[in-house]
Amino acid sequence: MDSTEILEKLVGFPTVSKDSNLELIEYVEQLLGTKDIKSTRVYNQDRTKTNLLIKVGPPELPGVLLSGHSDVVPVEDQDWSVPPFELTFTQDRLYGRGTTDMKGFVACALATIMKATDRSLRTPLWLAISYDEEVGCIGVRRLLDMMAGSTIKPLFCIVGEPTMLKVANGHKGKVFLRANCHGRGGHSALAPKALNALHLACDFIDRxxxxxxxxxxxxxxxDSYEIPYTTIHTAKIEGGIALNIVPATSSVDFEMRYLPEDSPSLILEELQEEADKIAESHREHFSEASITIEQISSYPGLTTPEQAPVVDFVKSLTGTNDTFKVAFGTEGGLFQDRLGVPTVVCGPGSMEQGHKADEFIAREQISRCDQMLAKLLDRLEIGII
Structure with missing residues (x-):
């Protein structure tokens, strides 16, 4: 099967992060089985989802790791003109949820893995397919725990998130945070005698x-980033039961996307100090007033030097000379931090099409990705150690 045929199958599995990816993984295993390729599952705790690690080539040697995720974002409340979980073909585009982010790359990688069995690789080719990337890069951590216990680690990693097949050597880290606000509830007719937790939340958002x-x-x-500084984004506020009840509790979900030069823990300490000042200003009359910030999830940034061998190697596959840094996050920082594996981001498509209704990938991008990975096979056959 070629990459587009595999992509059609992958898009047909509605692997939204809240749901299982097991049917997709079973399909991949069946596909690999036609070439007698072995793979390893690494499950989540309740075994409803799994990572998959695939290796082709000399088992005693470190390989080049391709990395992709199987989950996609939801389609609810989006106005699609085509069925989101069916691949729709036009002359120059392929439409469907996940085509760009990032089943297009996974399809190309699987097609390449299948071809690798017909080659005499001196350097192995590995492929990691993870789950729950879209909700905080959760799933890949279990895979990394397993890989960290092995004496054989990847030479380097190519994360196939959409970059229009340009080589990205960095992205910001991210922390998902929640501020839990506690006031005093009451009847809205007596609102001045209560402490509205939504007011606490609004004061905190102002900070x-x-x-x-x-x-x-x-x-x-x-300046390598489109937004060249650390950002704080307020995403969601919750609170309130009914119009005539002063809410006693509320919460604010926010995120921090930080540069390596900034310390997220220090910024968090400063924000907690501001939260404490807000609560303290009410405690003379409302002793229960508080705002407590908790960390929900995080992933590290990716910082790979432009002079790193992995950068030059992947440039040679793509034919591009420049590097850049992506605005979005990936699992790349985890591969770098947890395994010490030099990592870049390079994959087909543009994130401009990701997470939107009528998500698509250009056929030309799939073709170019196939060509890039074909060059990779040529290099692995010669050997790069």
Whole structure:
């Protein structure tokens, strides 16, 4: 099967992060079985989802690792003109959820793995397919735990997130945070005798905006990024039961996407200090007033030097000379931090099409990705150690 045929199958599995990916993994295993390729599952705790690690080539040697995720974002509340979980073909585009982010790359990688069995590889080719990347890069951590216990680790890693097949050597780290606000409830007719937790939340959001402006004006800038400074984004506020009830609790979900030069823990300490000041200003009359920030999830940034061998190697596969840094996050920082594996991001498609209705990937991008991975096979056959 070629990459487009595999992609059609992959898109047909509605692997939204909240759901299982086991049917997709079973299909991949059946496909690999036609070439007698072995793979290893690494499950989540309740065994409803799994990572898959595939290796072709000399088992005693470190390989080049291709990395992709199987999960996709939801399609609810999006106005699709085509069925999201069916691949729709046009002359120059392939439509469907996950075509760009990032089943297109996974399809190309699987087609390449299948071809690898007909080659005499001196350097192995590995492929990791993870789950729950879209909700905090959760699934790959179990795979990394297993790989960390092995004496044989990858030479380097190519994360196939969409970059239009340009080589990205960095992205920011991310922390998902929640501020839990506690006031005092009551009847809305007596609202001045209560402490509205939504008011606490709004005061805290105001502090977030002030901190964001400070970061934007900071001398810690990296012009390699579209947004060259650390950002704080308020995403969701929850609270309230009914119109005539003063809410006693509320919460604010926010994120921090940080440059390596900034310390997320230090920024978090400063935000907690501001939260404490807000609560303290009410404690004379409302002793229960509090705002507590908790960390929900995080992943590290990716920082690979432009002079790193992996950068030059992948450039030679793509034919591009420049590197850049992507605005979005990937699992790349985890491969770098947890395994010490030099990592870059390079894959087909553009994130401009990701996470949207009528997501698509250009056929030309699939073709170019196939060509890039064909060059990789040629290099692995010669050997790169």
């Amino acid at each position: 977030l905006r002030i901190k964001q402006q400070e970061l934007a004006n900071s001398r810690k800038q990296d």
